[in-house]
Amino acid sequence: MNKLTFTVFIILTASITFLTGRSFRVQQVPYGSKYSCNTCHTNGGGTPRNPFGKDVESRVSPGGNETFWGPDLAALDSDGDGFTNGEELQDPEGNWKQGDPDPGDPNLVTHPGDPDDHPPVVSVKDEKNFQNEFVLFNNYPNPFNPSTKISFNIPVNSHVTLKIYNVKGELVKTLADNDYTPGTYEALWNGRNDNGVQVSAGIYLYRLNANSFTETKRMVLLK
Ligand SMILES: [Ca+2]
Numbered sequence: 001m002n003k004l005t006f007t008v009f010i011i012l013t014a015s016i017t018f019l020t021g022r023s024f025r026v027q028q029v030p031y032g033s034k035y036s037c038n039t040c041h042t043n044g045g046g047t048p049r050n051p052f053g054k055d056v057e058s059r060v061s062p063g064g065n066e067t068f069w070g071p072d073l074a075a076l077d078s079d080g081d082g083f084t085n086g087e088e089l090q091d092p093e094g095n096w097k098q099g100d101p102d103p104g105d106p107n108l109v110t111h112p113g114d115p116d117d118h119p120p121v122v123s124v125k126d127e128k129n130f131q132n133e134f135v136l137f138n139n140y141p142n143p144f145n146p147s148t149k150i151s152f153n154i155p156v157n158s159h160v161t162l163k164i165y166n167v168k169g170e171l172v173k174t175l176a177d178n179d180y181t182p183g184t185y186e187a188l189w190n191g192r193n194d195n196g197v198q199v200s201a202g203i204y205l206y207r208l209n210a211n212s213f214t215e216t217k218r219m220v221l222l223k
């Protein structure tokens, strides 16, 4: 084999390895094709693997035919933002299988490899809890670590703010500041402030303002 043939052989081998390596991985996580390697890499294909990409990579065996996605990978919080990989990819239980339609709402899909990107306030169909009045529900779980869910109900179109304060009354995090149609909504708080910094353990207050309705409740972030 002369030098040129050898060089072409190496390039071809590397390309095939690269392409197959990328494609089989992204097809085995929900929304893999939509976001391609952006769910596995810090800044798109070719850049270093992010924490989620490393967790996926740890499941690669020779041949790469194993199923990556499942309840155990969905239950991990690879990027440490307080939301599980399943919550970020709209498949909390990790039930999605290769070949299924992508789960959940594409607009709500967030990035399991990026601690600054996580699920926003979502509308939840909750016939049992829906009431024809403003309600701020107790957060769950409480006490909590690392994350908790805060739900509210609004009976009419409302401008809603949902904010978290420390016991000194200082604003820690704005979870919602938007117009919402009647319904029940759920926000997740991951114990980080508006700058993405993990806050210390202790008592926090969450306040809902919706039109003229205001209510404040307490919750406890554990160490
Ligand atoms: Ca996460």
Ligand SMILES: [Ca+2]
Pocket (backbone or CB within 6 Å): 079, 081, 083, 088, 110, 111, 112, 113, 114, 115, 116, 117, 118
């Ligand atoms: Ca994330």
